[in-house]
Amino acid sequence: MNRAADQSSGLTAAQTSKGGSSSKRKAADTLESTAKKPKANPDADEPDVTVQTGLYAAEMFAANLAVEHLINFIVIDDVIWTWYYDRQGTVQSSGINFMQDLPRFMMLLYALQRFNVHDWGRNKDFLPVEVEGKQCHEFKIKDEDLGTVDLLLHTSHPERVTHYGLQGRATNVVPVTSEALTKKYGNFEDGMVAKIFWGEASRTSEPEILRKVEEIAKRHPTVEGHIPQLLWHHKFTNPTSAIREALGVPEPTTGGRVLYILVFRKLHSITKLHGKDLFDAWRQCILCHLTLWKEGVYHRDISPGNLMWYRKNDRLIGVLNDYDLSSLANALGPQGNERTGTVPFMALELLTEEGQQGKVKHLYRHDLESFMWVFVWIFFRYREGILPQGSRPLDQWATLGAIACGEKKSAFLVNPFRHLPADLDTSESDTNWSLWILIVECFEVLLALTSSRFKRNLRKLRKGTSEQINAEETVSDMDDLLGKFTGTEAWVELSKSLPL
Numbered sequence: 001m002n003r004a005a006d007q008s009s010g011l012t013a014a015q016t017s018k019g020g021s022s023s024k025r026k027a028a029d030t031l032e033s034t035a036k037k038p039k040a041n042p043d044a045d046e047p048d049v050t051v052q053t054g055l056y057a058a059e060m061f062a063a064n065l066a067v068e069h070l071i072n073f074i075v076i077d078d079v080i081w082t083w084y085y086d087r088q089g090t091v092q093s094s095g096i097n098f099m100q101d102l103p104r105f106m107m108l109l110y111a112l113q114r115f116n117v118h119d120w121g122r123n124k125d126f127l128p129v130e131v132e133g134k135q136c137h138e139f140k141i142k143d144e145d146l147g148t149v150d151l152l153l154h155t156s157h158p159e160r161v162t163h164y165g166l167q168g169r170a171t172n173v174v175p176v177t178s179e180a181l182t183k184k185y186g187n188f189e190d191g192m193v194a195k196i197f198w199g200e201a202s203r204t205s206e207p208e209i210l211r212k213v214e215e216i217a218k219r220h221p222t223v224e225g226h227i228p229q230l231l232w233h234h235k236f237t238n239p240t241s242a243i244r245e246a247l248g249v250p251e252p253t254t255g256g257r258v259l260y261i262l263v264f265r266k267l268h269s270i271t272k273l274h275g276k277d278l279f280d281a282w283r284q285c286i287l288c289h290l291t292l293w294k295e296g297v298y299h300r301d302i303s304p305g306n307l308m309w310y311r312k313n314d315r316l317i318g319v320l321n322d323y324d325l326s327s328l329a330n331a332l333g334p335q336g337n338e339r340t341g342t343v344p345f346m347a348l349e350l351l352t353e354e355g356q357q358g359k360v361k362h363l364y365r366h367d368l369e370s371f372m373w374v375f376v377w378i379f380f381r382y383r384e385g386i387l388p389q390g391s392r393p394l395d396q397w398a399t400l401g402a403i404a405c406g407e408k409k410s411a412f413l414v415n416p417f418r419h420l421p422a423d424l425d426t427s428e429s430d431t432n433w434s435l436w437i438l439i440v441e442c443f444e445v446l447l448a449l450t451s452s453r454f455k456r457n458l459r460k461l462r463k464g465t466s467e468q469i470n471a472e473e474t475v476s477d478m479d480d481l482l483g484k485f486t487g488t489e490a491w492v493e494l495s496k497s498l499p500l
Contacts, residue, residue: 049074050083054166057085062164065137065155065172066196066259068238069121080105086121087170087198087257088240091247123259125236126153139261141234149180149232151263153194169257169324171197176263181231190266190310192231198257199324201241204331206262206324207233209297213323216295225312226288228321229265236260267308267319271378272385275431277316278378279438279494281309284318286371290482292320293364294475296329300362302370303342304378315499343405344397345373348413348450351406361471364478365449368485372442373409379435380421393421413450416443438490445484 047055053072060070069086078100082093098105118124126137131152139151154160154175161173176194199205210230217223236259244252270281285307289299299306301322308319325340340362341350347366354360380393397405412419416439425432485491 049076053083054085054090057083058164058166061085061166061170062162064122065126065153065174066123066261067121068123068259069240069243071120080108082108084243085166086240086243087167088244088255089167091243091249143180143232143234146180146184146232149234150178151181151194151261152177169197169199171195171324175266178232178263181263185231188265190268193264193266195260195262195264197260197324198240199260201239201253201256201258204326204328205235206260206326207235209323209326209328212328213292213297216292216297220291220295222284222287222291225317226284226319228267228308228319231263231265233260233262265310267310267321269305270307270309270318270374271304271382271387273309273316274382274385275435276494276498278375279435280316280498281318282307282371282375283495283498285320286368286482288318288320289367289371290364290478293367294478297323298327298329298362299323299325299367300327300340301325301342302367302374303345304374305342307374341370343400343402344377344394344409345370346402346406348406348410351402351409353403356402363471363473365473365481368481369446372439372446372485375435375442376412376416376439379432379439380419380424383423393419413443413446416440434490434494438488438494441488441490442485445488449481449484 046052053074057070057072061067069084072083072085074081074083079095079097081095084091084093096105096108125141126139129136129138129152131154134154134156137153137155139153141149143149154177157175159175161171163170163172172195174194174196176192178192181192207230210228213223213227217225217227239253239256239258241253241256244256270278270285273281289302292299299320306320306322308321310317310319343351347369349355349360350362350366352360377394377397381387397408400408420436424436486495
């Protein structure tokens, strides 16, 4: 279509191009009036046509690897709209009345007839292949240091992590094999994985952040060995903003994304651990995180999926993983107030209306609080490292909006005892008893800190000063804060016999 397109930030009602022709007026009337037409079955709970189209797009995104974009059509009566989806958002064309504007409609069909698979949005760099009866994808590219890098992505593997949705990073994690990388690094006992995602073009890239993290690891034993090992990475050169620039959409680069592929040594999820091992890996991740924060690397997305582990010489090593939402202290732009994180594990202060509006600066204490929520999540929901089938405790946290989830978590914080699952063995002779006491004592610290902030704000209010929700933290503040948790009786007891 050679008309200027209108950008839609979500699945909203379609628009038509401006102009005075009767066909365009009819197109506008048609889409606008569909919502007013009586349904044949008023009890039928059918989503709006734009929602249906969005769901189709989400299914197609999830079913295919590294899809660049998708194209769908909405037809109402004698008007057709083109909807273009990518990880930045949606672009919607003007409506074409194919009865009154047949030449334009024929041109659309003429163009679509000549589309190849890549034009429809499939990534031409990831080629589908079959290996031992399993669907895989092959990726080959020239590398300055390694020559040709070959990746065989095992996309049918049961451990593949996929994403369902329309916008955002759309992270996929896939087991991968590679002759070139094996030649350089040797064989890893647990293998390798490829992380494929659409990162924000304006943010510091994850490979760049990991370079900084690796430099820190050389100086600090609390970080060395506790970070992911990046083996190879590639950034593609087709940002989502390109089509918006070509169409003349206002602010085309805002929210623009670009595709990355990163290959790591495979790690194990912390959710597979239980008992003292769970505490040990979690504790190591907290210590690594503190050092990185002091050194100017702000993780800001603490969640179970980002806490990993491996074994080295029979010792369990916790790993703080995933830095694609992290920021650096010296990064340009106001990144400290951006809302990043995974809702069920975000600090309560960030799950308020002010927090969601970016009025609360993301501080170290917010990430430390997230570690506490992660521990609760794993302890309450998993049994011996396995997630049971059916409904599980805290399921609601993952489905509620940010503010509603914050309210649920606030109630939990005040009285965690009433939420303790009946099937969880917390007898005094069991390790779970020690972990349960740890949770209670850590929540007692959180409550005390919340009360202390409330009293400080009350004193400021009485003095006529505003609440400093963007207050800075010193290194001493961070050490003192963590010390309140590590100094609890349960933490001290559980830490006995563990390596420093």
